[in-house]
Amino acid sequence: MAMSLPLIFLQLVLAWLLGAAAMAASQALPGCENRCGNINIPYPFGTREGCYIDNQFLVACNASNNPPKLFLMQSNIEVTDIFVWGALRILSPIGYDCYNAQGGPGDNFIPWMSLNRFPISNTQNKFTAVGCNTYAIVNGVQGRSFTTGCLSFCDSINNVINGSCSGIGCCQTSIPKEVRSFNMTMQSYDNHANVWDFNPCSYAFVAEEAAYNFSSLDLANLQNREKLPVMLDWAVGNETCDEARKNQKSYACKENSECYNFDNGPGYRCNCSEGYEGNPYLSNGCQDIDECMISRPCSMICLNLPGTYNCSCPKGFEGDGRKHGSGCRRIPSKRHPSVNIAIGVCSGIGSLLLIIVAWWLHKVLKKRQELKRKEFFFKRNGGLLFEQQLSSSVEKTKLFKETELDKATDHYNEDRILGRGGQGTVYKGMLSDGRIVAIKKSKVIDEGVEQFINEVVILSQINHRNVVKLLGCCLETDVPQLVYEFISNGTLSQHIHDPNEEFLLSWEMRLEIAIEVAEALSHLHCATSVPIYHRDIKSTNILLDDKFKAKVSDFGTSRSVAVDQTHFTTQVKGTLGYLDPEFFQSSQFTEKSDVYSFGVVLVELLTGQKAISSTSSHESKSLATRFIRSIEDDRLFEILDPKIIKVGRKEEMVAVAQLAQRCLNLKGKKRPFMREVAVVLERIRMSRENSTTQQNYEVVNTTQLMTARRGMLLL
Ligand SMILES: *[C@@H]1O[C@H](CO)[C@@H](O)[C@H](O)[C@H]1NC(C)=O
Numbered sequence: 001m002a003m004s005l006p007l008i009f010l011q012l013v014l015a016w017l018l019g020a021a022a023m024a025a026s027q028a029l030p031g032c033e034n035r036c037g038n039i040n041i042p043y044p045f046g047t048r049e050g051c052y053i054d055n056q057f058l059v060a061c062n063a064s065n066n067p068p069k070l071f072l073m074q075s076n077i078e079v080t081d082i083f084v085w086g087a088l089r090i091l092s093p094i095g096y097d098c099y100n101a102q103g104g105p106g107d108n109f110i111p112w113m114s115l116n117r118f119p120i121s122n123t124q125n126k127f128t129a130v131g132c133n134t135y136a137i138v139n140g141v142q143g144r145s146f147t148t149g150c151l152s153f154c155d156s157i158n159n160v161i162n163g164s165c166s167g168i169g170c171c172q173t174s175i176p177k178e179v180r181s182f183n184m185t186m187q188s189y190d191n192h193a194n195v196w197d198f199n200p201c202s203y204a205f206v207a208e209e210a211a212y213n214f215s216s217l218d219l220a221n222l223q224n225r226e227k228l229p230v231m232l233d234w235a236v237g238n239e240t241c242d243e244a245r246k247n248q249k250s251y252a253c254k255e256n257s258e259c260y261n262f263d264n265g266p267g268y269r270c271n272c273s274e275g276y277e278g279n280p281y282l283s284n285g286c287q288d289i290d291e292c293m294i295s296r297p298c299s300m301i302c303l304n305l306p307g308t309y310n311c312s313c314p315k316g317f318e319g320d321g322r323k324h325g326s327g328c329r330r331i332p333s334k335r336h337p338s339v340n341i342a343i344g345v346c347s348g349i350g351s352l353l354l355i356i357v358a359w360w361l362h363k364v365l366k367k368r369q370e371l372k373r374k375e376f377f378f379k380r381n382g383g384l385l386f387e388q389q390l391s392s393s394v395e396k397t398k399l400f401k402e403t404e405l406d407k408a409t410d411h412y413n414e415d416r417i418l419g420r421g422g423q424g425t426v427y428k429g430m431l432s433d434g435r436i437v438a439i440k441k442s443k444v445i446d447e448g449v450e451q452f453i454n455e456v457v458i459l460s461q462i463n464h465r466n467v468v469k470l471l472g473c474c475l476e477t478d479v480p481q482l483v484y485e486f487i488s489n490g491t492l493s494q495h496i497h498d499p500n501e502e503f504l505l506s507w508e509m510r511l512e513i514a515i516e517v518a519e520a521l522s523h524l525h526c527a528t529s530v531p532i533y534h535r536d537i538k539s540t541n542i543l544l545d546d547k548f549k550a551k552v553s554d555f556g557t558s559r560s561v562a563v564d565q566t567h568f569t570t571q572v573k574g575t576l577g578y579l580d581p582e583f584f585q586s587s588q589f590t591e592k593s594d595v596y597s598f599g600v601v602l603v604e605l606l607t608g609q610k611a612i613s614s615t616s617s618h619e620s621k622s623l624a625t626r627f628i629r630s631i632e633d634d635r636l637f638e639i640l641d642p643k644i645i646k647v648g649r650k651e652e653m654v655a656v657a658q659l660a661q662r663c664l665n666l667k668g669k670k671r672p673f674m675r676e677v678a679v680v681l682e683r684i685r686m687s688r689e690n691s692t693t694q695q696n697y698e699v700v701n702t703t704q705l706m707t708a709r710r711g712m713l714l715l
Pocket residue numbers: 062063064065
């Protein structure tokens with residue numbers, strides 16, 4: 001049950017990672033400037049030849065202003081926004097016509113504008129006049145010619161209504177379609193004679209309706225505003241979509257886009273098709289939207305497809321997977337639950353075999369009757385998620401037959417036993433194809449099954465050269481079995497502690513093993529989509545292959561956790577001597593608890609002593625405690641393994657010892673992350689390889705060295 005959440009998280013995290021990469025594509029042609037300060041420059045606009053579609057779309061960025069300003073080259077109009085859906089926002093001046101107190105002419109400014117290619121948006125702009133006893137006229141030239149205007153009266157500033165341009169102090173009228181240039185005039189009936197003290201000028205402008213809100217204060221000094229934004233429409237070509245499509249070479253709408261005839265003049269616009277977003281005028285500009293990430297439309301499984309998505313239900317569920325539909329419902333089980341376990345746990349095998357397994361399990365389980373029923377319901381649930389998990393992993397986990405494993409282990413011959421652990425017995429076996437494998441047989445079914453499923457789920461997620469590989473599993477037996485690659489050279493513990501072991505692990509090999517284990521753990525903590533904590537790192541769980549490469553094994557107690565979860569509370573399990581003291585007290589297992597256990601392994605490599613001493617002559621049974629004490633008392637070289645101290649490099653040992661000291665810090669927060677541990681170890685090895693420019697790892701000042709090294713990591 002505990003792992004169901006992390007597995008769902010796994011899918012979400014993967015989808016999130018993939019989704020994030022597709023965002024933030026440039027809207028300009030490759031190699032062209034796509035920004036001017038904060039302003040986007042999407043194609044078909046461009047700042048130099050080859051970057052725009054035709055010279056009307058040429059814009060110039062003047063970077064000597066702060067922030068930089070963008071101009072339309074053909075008309076020298078300032079642009080503040082370009083929208084790829086076919087609009088641009090420009091700044092347009094405000095016209096004014098002022099009088100002096102005697103009714104004589106004062107300042108005036110009559111703006112006009114010629115926009116060549118780009119018509120004023122008839123839906124988003126208004127022609128506005130502000131003033132008492134004012135009439136203003138706007139003339140459209142080019143395109144269809146038109147004249148329109150409005151009148152505004154008022155005799156007191158108290159009569160006007162803030163926010164309303166209905167003819168009292170302010171009037172407004174709409175702009176027709178296809179206006180590409182205009183000029184305007186404004187007049188007063190009485191030269192502002194009666195209202196001069198609060199309204200000496202008439203004002204008029206074309207501006208975005210949303211950008212201007214009339215206030216009675218504007219009657220006095222609107223000209224202080226100088227410029228207001230105007231929305232222009234743009235389109236490409238001068239023909240309709242149908243005509244444009246005939247000439248594919250010049251047709252501007254690229255893959256996954258639609259064409260629309262322009263409704264404000266000749267030409268057409270492009271729009272990314274539904275389910276896509278981006279710049280439709282660029283090839284590959286319209287990118288698939290990952291609906292699964294953006295709106296989370298499904299209740300359980302979401303599959304992003306080009307232009308759309310599909311909601312489905314996991315095996316064992318049925319219904320409409322959409323969130324706003326009825327959702328997924330569990331299919332009421334008609335079969336015996338044991339069949340579902342079989343389906344769940346191992347997929348990808350022929351249905352014939354499945355029926356055999358089911359029949360077999362059915363028989364076994366019938367004996368166990370009601371007592372076990374509850375447990376199997378739980379296992380069925382685990383199995384469902386399990387199947388989902390396995391079907392998504394690249395290498396399918398194989399289902400082995402009972403007879404196959406029986407033969408491989410010579411009827412589980414006592415001579416074939418490689419070891420006995422807390423969860424079961426490990427046998428050496430040879431498959432019919434000649435492969436040598438290790439077969440782990442769980443001890444008891446009650447607790448074993450949960451850990452067994454746990455281990456298969458976790459191992460099938462991991463593909464790392466320093467993590468032992470799971471080849472498959474077998475369900476046909478009354479106790480589940482796991483089949484691993486066989487690692488020929490025994491455990492690290494044997495090599496360090498067995499007095500009969502003739503082959504001496506040199507210091508170089510020990511450092512190499514430490515690096516490999518650190519990398520495997522760092523991979524588990526960081527590189528897997530959901531962090532995995534091993535929870536039982538010790539030298540007997542580190543196997544060595546024929547080339548003495550380390551392989552981390554035994555994931556029976558490992559747990560994957562949701563990404564935003566930093567710890568979980570659990571019953572204290574683990575091996576004495578490696579157990580994080582903080583975890584022991586708080587029952588909260590964090591990634592730093594693995595770091596502690598790894599620190600103990602480092603100390604084992606350095607000292608050649610067991611994590612818990614069996615002889616009581618020592619001051620403390622715990623190796624970690626004795627080690628820390630000897631460092632603090634500056635007696636490090638007394639505790640180091642005499643077998644390596646003669647030939648190995650002392651400065652490396654000191655550096656590793658200091659790292660181990662940090663890993664063994666009683667405060668989990670102060671321990672380094674596994675990633676940092678791996679990097680530091682790698683650096684220690686590198687320093688040997690570049691021994692010409694050898695770094696000095698003297699113990700002169702420990703804190704100084706630590707700070708220096710932390711500094712390097714930050715770089
Ligand atoms: C850029 O703007 C500055 C300051 O407004 C002006 O002096 C300069 O002439 C402009 N440059 C160009 C190329 O327009």
